[in-house]
Amino acid sequence: MTIGELKEEILGKWEGAPAAALSVCIIEYLASLPAEELKFLTFRSLAKATPSKMVVTAELAAAVNILTGSLSLLDVHGLLIDEYEREYDLDDDEFAAARTTNSVVHPETGQIITNAAAHIVPYFVPTDRFYRAIK
Amino acid sequence: MTDIGDRLSAIYESLAGGPGAVSFDFLLSATHAERVSVVRNxxxxxxxxxxxxxxxxxxxxxxxLTIDVVSGLKGMGFRAWHDAQIGGHTDISVEGKDGFLWLCEAKKHSTYEWLLEGFVQLGAYCPGLEGQDAADILIFHYAVDSEAVMNEWISRLDSAGLDVQILPHTGDTLTRFSRHKHLASGRTLEFRHKIVPLHWQTLKASKARAKQPKA
Amino acid sequence: MSITSTILGMSKRIPWSVGSLILYSMGLPRGRGWEKTIEAYEEPTKRASKAADDLENALTEHALAGEKLVRLYDLEPTEIAALREALKTHVSEVPLELSQLILDTNSDVASAAPLLVGVVVVPGGIAAVYSSIRTMPEREALSMDETIGETRDDVESVFAMVNVPYRAFDVVFLPAWGTRAELRMDFPISAPQESIALAVNQVEVAFAEDVGFEALSSPTNLFPLIDKMYQDTAEGIVVELHFNTTAGSTHSARTRRRSANLRTDPYHNAGVKGLTAPIQPFSVTIRWQLPVDAKRNALPELTLHSGSAEREKANPFLGTFVVRRCSSISDFDHVRDRIHHHLDAEQSDAA
Structure with missing residues (x-):
């Protein structure tokens, strides 16, 4: 699948949804960057890819939902930042548990940190499917 | 602390409990159970x-009405479509990661037989595999007293001889859950029944009183 | 030894990510975090009880090769042979059971000076284990009412730094082959490096007394390995780097993702390419992925950390390296063997 086919697929499947055009913008922006710069994309950095350089909005969330869903172009993971500003890349299982319980196990101390949402940065990484498409 | 705005709490704050928060919930969801719950939200x-x-x-x-719902779902970034060819066809389908599939029959209420037909069809269309075993029946209701219709529907479903387990409602009397065995896979399907009260009439108070069902 | 106290001992010493990997690799239950895990072993299953010895063993391996600050000493063949002989006379007849000792941080065995608690023979060598009590600072939230009351309305919270005692295990390790002795000092992530510097001297002195002569006096210079291991692209992934440039500036770079590698990081590399002379690293952290099974990896980490000013000297010196997140002796050995490999190459170049 080429990037052109991918865009066509999105605009077809999400016909009428404003988020579709936005997700195409994000794909174009990401495709313009060297692969090495795509390793840690925060939600806000995806916002920068949109024409209005807008901040976080519902439409952006919808656009990223398109890219992470069954199209499987982006994967999402979580980074924990503790009270000493030390950073830990979370296992996907722990990230999932942190979201459902709003508590996270500190990888070093093994203690539970409550209010996990305030300590976790979700980040996005393009999938192999994305890289195959932009080749 | 330059990345404070990148944290989950800040993102959800910006999305302010609106449709964006639902989209974000779905893109983060890691299990099929979570996905079902977010689609229903x-x-x-x-x-x-x-x-x-x-x-x-x-x-x-x-x-x-069905297309309205599908458009709403697409607007939130869900891969949703209308009248798809899934073992026949369902009114609404939503697809997600790891083979996730949620189906929905959307019925404008006319008769209980019509609803029952929808229920049976939905059971037949459901693949019944993991992540493909939850579905909704959405009842658009234009007449008065949706709660009574929901109660009647649930009681008819219960006595239809289909071996359906009705779960007790959890406060919202317009939403009920049922479980039954999937014919092909033998796994348990969980259906949500949700009635949407769309009755609308501008009435004067005196007429409204007259319209109240007699005790 | 009961599995309950072993788990408790593990929780006092082993980083959670490592401890939970150890339990996972043994097929034993884990809770979310140490507290829930300890609860899960309060009434252990038969299967867990059977694994008690294996777990105690894992705890001992951690004491021998867990979070460590390490010095190497290149000795004469006759010296190391004499040390091996001297240590043999101390070899413990019963296996070391450390969990009880770990849990006991205030009895009369809780001396500040290192005490030889055992000598064990492990595959690859012989290890003398010294125990002492050290402290590490921990942040503790204080009650606002009891500290500043209502005198300040611009203060959100008040913390105290509390010195928490912990049981340290410092190890002198003599490999079965070669002439390079090791001093492995306990180095939990929150422990201040200054407190270790003092302890290093204490253990060197105690060891000299126990074997009858002073052998561990001049540690091997590891500074050249910073450059060598950073530049060897086959050597794990670089997760942190500090370096000087000839333009007179000092830079730091750190990856945020577990699998990201600074050697291939675009910002880092673009910066490096913009320079006419090569960068001069003075601190590097390298991480290896060692598969436990198809799903999970042990992620041991090596840090060679010196300072910007040291780098500028004609003969910079670095006497220690730090190894973290080893789940077993074999993880530690992997890292140490990589050090040996580069050190051997360096020494034969010099010769």
């Missing part, structure tokens, strides 16, 4: 809006 979000604006939705066909 999305549907709730959409039909809540439909109920609020029901004065503008009078006289819409079943198909139009």
């Amino acid at each position: 999305a549907v709730d979000f959409i039909v809540r809006d439909h109920v609020q604006t029901r004065n503008l939705r009078q006289g819409r066909s079943e198909d139009q």
Whole structure:
């Protein structure tokens, strides 16, 4: 699948949804960057890819939902930042548990940190499917 | 602390509990159970809006109402479509990661037989595999007293001889859950039944009183 | 030894990510975090009880090769042979059971000076284990009412730094082959490096007394390995780097993702390419992925950390390296063997 086919697929499947055009913008922006710069994309950095350089909005969330869903172009993971500003890349299982319980196990101390949402940065990484498409 | 705005709490704060928060919930969800629950939240979000604006939705066909829901889901970034070819066809389908599939029969209420037919069809269309074993029956209701219709529907379903387990309602009497065995896979399907009260009539108080069902 | 106290001992010493990997690799239950895990072993299953010895063993391996600050000493063949002989006379007849000792941080065995608690023979060598009590600072939230009351309305919270005692295990390790002795000092992530510097001297002195002569006096210079291991692209992934440039500036770079590698990081590399002379690293952290099974990896980490000013000297010196997140002796050995490999190459170049 080429990037052109991918865009066509999105605009077809999400016909009428404003988020579709936005997700195409994000794909174009990401495709313009060297692969090495795509390793840690925060939600806000995806916002920068949109024409209005807008901040976080519902439409952006919808656009990223398109890219992470069954199209499987982006994967999402979580980074924990503790009270000493030390950073830990979370296992996907722990990230999932942190979201459902709003508590996270500190990888070093093994203690539970409550209010996990305030300590976790979700980040996005393009999938192999994305890289195959932009080749 | 330059990345404070990148944290989950800040993102959800910006999305302010609106449709964006539902989209974000779905893109983060890691299990099929989570996905089902988020899709249902999305549907709730959409039909809540439909109920609020029901004065503008009078006289819409079943198909139009269904398309409204599908558009709402697509607007939130869900891969949703109408009338898909899934073992026959269902009214609404939503697809997600790891083979996730949620189906929905959307029925404009006319008769209970019509609902029962929808229920049986939905059971037949459901693949019944993991992540493909939850579905909704959405009942658009234009007449008065949706709660009574829901109660009647549930009691008819219970006595239809289909071996369906009805779960006790959890406060919201317009939403009920049932479980039954999937014919092909033998696994348990969980269906949600949700009625959408769309009755609209501008009435004077005296007439409204007269319309109240007699005790 | 009961599995309950072993788990408790593990929780006092082993980083959670490592401890939970150890339990996972043994097929034993884990809770979310140490507290829930300890609860899960309060009434252990038969299967867990059977694994008690294996777990105690894992705890001992951690004491021998867990979070460590390490010095190497290149000795004469006759010296190391004499040390091996001297240590043999101390070899413990019963296996070391450390969990009880770990849990006991205030009895009369809780001396500040290192005490030889055992000598064990492990595959690859012989290890003398010294125990002492050290402290590490921990942040503790204080009650606002009891500290500043209502005198300040611009203060959100008040913390105290509390010195928490912990049981340290410092190890002198003599490999079965070669002439390079090791001093492995306990180095939990929150422990201040200054407190270790003092302890290093204490253990060197105690060891000299126990074997009858002073052998561990001049540690091997590891500074050249910073450059060598950073530049060897086959050597794990670089997760942190500090370096000087000839333009007179000092830079730091750190990856945020577990699998990201600074050697291939675009910002880092673009910066490096913009320079006419090569960068001069003075601190590097390298991480290896060692598969436990198809799903999970042990992620041992090596840090060679010196300072910017040291780098500028004619003969910069670095006497220690730090190894973290080893789940077993074999993880530690992997890292140490990589050090040996580069050190051997360096020494034969010099010769």
